[in-house]
Amino acid sequence: MRKANFFLGLLLLLLLFSCKENTKKAGLVLPASAGKINSVAIIIDDVLWNGEIGDTLRKKLAAPVDGLQDEEPLFTINQYSPKIFDASVQLNRNIVVVSKANSNEFKHVENKYASPQNVFYITGHSLKQLIETIELHSQTLASSIKFYEIIENQRQMSASLFNDKRIRATFGCTLLIPSSFSYALLDKKFLWLKKDIPSGNSSLLIYEVPISSLEKQNGYVSNLVRIRDSIGRRYIKGMVDKASMITEESYAPYLSKTKIDDKKSFEVRGTWELENSFMNGPFINYAIKDQKRNRYVVVEGFVYNPSSTKRDMIFELESIIKSLQFVNSKTNGTKIRNKAL
Secondary structure: OHHHHHHHHHHHHHHHHHHHHHHHHHOOOOOEOEOOOOEEEEEOOHHHHOOHHHHHHHHHHOOEOOOOOOOOEOOEEEEEOHHHOOOOHHHEOEEEEEEEOOOOEEEEEEOOOOEOOEEEEEEEOOHHHHHHHHHHHHHHHHHHHHHHHHHHHHHHHOOOEOOOHHHHHHHOEEOOOEOOOEEEEEEOOEEEEEEEEOOEEEEEEEEEEEHHHHOOOOOHHHHHHHHHHHHHHHHOEOOOOOOEEEEOOOOOOEEEEEEEOOEEEEEEEEEEEEOOOOOEEEEEEEEEEEHHHOEEEEEEEEEEOOOOOOHHHHHHHHHHHOOOEEOOOOOOHHHHHHHHO
16 A cells, blocks of 8 residues: 555656646747748758749749739748757747658648747658648648738837827728838828838728728729829829829729728739829738728838849738738727737
8 A cells, every 4th residue: 555655756756847847848838939020941951942832832832922023032032951949040930840751741840949930841752742742732831821910010119119099090000110110291081101122111991981892893902092192193293293192004903802801802913103203113902891980091101223133122011911901980990900910
């Protein structure tokens, strides 16, 4: 009996020690991840990278971004051989590990080496099966990386935020906007915010339109172009001859459906131009349906940066717009911001 009690007590001590050790492991503080927004580290053998496997990965992860005049890749890719997958490489925020193995698998692991971090594993028994696995999961892979990059971008912006009190009062919604933006124009139901950089600027427009104005029989894109051109002619003018901003006809806008703050929304990407001028650039436009108030809240970002790339500037504007949340009369804006992050 005593022996049984002794072994039972020993077993309990071992279990307790094991639980403590697991708790310690779970409580480890991971180092902060690193890497520029929209950058991806791909861990793959050089031979695979320089062949059909690498071509397939580049086709999926470095595809041109819709709505930009010049081709810019969806993500900036950095390839590393497994032989140099050391501690510094492991700090990357987005890591894709591709290798041959006995099974075909696509796996996503969060915060393996750093935080925040997403590590994706892609394996295949043969080159053909590896390609098939990449093809099968490429959309999930790209959309997952983009989703988490928007969250990371919002987190970084939140370090220093613009006071959106006027936006909440005018439109009943809140946005995470960096403090580098300031008001360029204020009207009763129209706001223009702008951020200047050495080579150009980024802008945000906020206004509202009745639901019927966007849901006429002409089609959503036609109605949107008509509305945004009327907004441009009224508010957005150039220095020479007061030329207005309009939608460039030579680039057909890209339309997709999405949700913002759990509300039906439309996303349109296209190109703007200044009438009778060489000034132009990309825009991203979201119309968020607010059924309770019979309106669409329209938030548009557009960029002028003629001598440099525009992908990350548009991505920042997209991150800002996707942080939008409608404010209830009893809801505190600060609580909404915390929830968004």
